[in-house]
Amino acid sequence: GENVEQHPSTLSVQEGDSAVIKCTYSDSASNYFPWYKQELGKRPQLIIDIRSNVGEKKDQRIAVTLNKTAKHFSLHITETQPEDSAVYFCAAMYSSASKIIFGSGTRLSIRP
Amino acid sequence: SAVISQKPSRDICQRGTSLTIQCQVDSQVTMMFWYRQQPGQSLTLIATANQGSEATYESGFVIDKFPISRPNLTFSTLTVSNMSPEDSSIYLCSVRLAGEVETQYFGPGTRLLVL
Numbered sequence: 001g002e003n004v005e006q007h008p009s010t011l012s013v014q015e016g017d018s019a020v021i022k023c024t025y026s027d028s029a030s031n032y033f034p035w036y037k038q039e040l041g042k043r044p045q046l047i048i049d050i051r052s053n054v055g056e057k058k059d060q061r062i063a064v065t066l067n068k069t070a071k072h073f074s075l076h077i078t079e080t081q082p083e084d085s086a087v088y089f090c091a092a093m094y095s096s097a098s099k100i101i102f103g104s105g106t107r108l109s110i111r112p
Numbered sequence: 113s114a115v116i117s118q119k120p121s122r123d124i125c126q127r128g129t130s131l132t133i134q135c136q137v138d139s140q141v142t143m144m145f146w147y148r149q150q151p152g153q154s155l156t157l158i159a160t161a162n163q164g165s166e167a168t169y170e171s172g173f174v175i176d177k178f179p180i181s182r183p184n185l186t187f188s189t190l191t192v193s194n195m196s197p198e199d200s201s202i203y204l205c206s207v208r209l210a211g212e213v214e215t216q217y218f219g220p221g222t223r224l225l226v227l
Contacts, residue, residue: 032214034214034215034216036218042220043204043218043219043220043221044155044204044218045218046215046216046217049214049215051214089154089155093214098143099145099157099160099170100145100157100216101157102154102155102156103154104153104154105153105154
């Protein structure tokens with residue numbers, strides 16, 4: 001069935017260190033993988049996305065990698081800052097129905 | 113992007129009553145969706161709102177409980193019917209804009225508490 005698994009559920013890193021969040025998906029036909037950041041009490045905001053024809057994409061301190069063979073994709077945040085503290089959701093688009101399914105979320109805390 | 117507004121932003125309702133949530137977008141929209149986010153949880157797709165026809169519901173969600181309308185391209189409503197405390201959640205409208213095939217944006221959400 002349609003499923004996106006996300007790990008870890010919580011992550012605490014020292015300010016300035018890197019954070020990595022990993023996801024797997026079940027539909028090999030999935031071709032679009034967005035990442036959202038949700039701060040407390042706010043709406044989810046798209047921070048980066050990747051399409052299946054690309055293996056890696058970077059935007060300043062944020063990068064996403066995709067391994068289509070293994071059906072894995074990951075979010076990497078370097079030089080973490082206090083404002084990176086939030087819940088991060090990975091997602092995958094199931095092309096058969098053109099709908100986006102979300103992972104369970106990762107609560108990222110940045111220690112000063 | 114676009115401005116996506118939802119009304120009401122929050123409400124407290126009594127069990128057995130119904131609440132209609134509105135979503136309005138200020139740009140051309142191709143697709144509209146409704147999600148539910150229970151406290152501390154992820155985003156669960158309720159249905160795809162289809163313009164001029166019945167919504168497409170996900171497993172576990174039915175039209176009698178969550179009737180959806182989309183009378184035009186930029187407006188949709190979600191009704192939560194015969195509410196129980198288990199319906200207490202944030203309900204989010206989400207859209208894809210014309211010219212952006214996959215990118216999906218979220219409204220600010222409606223925070224519902226059922227007593």
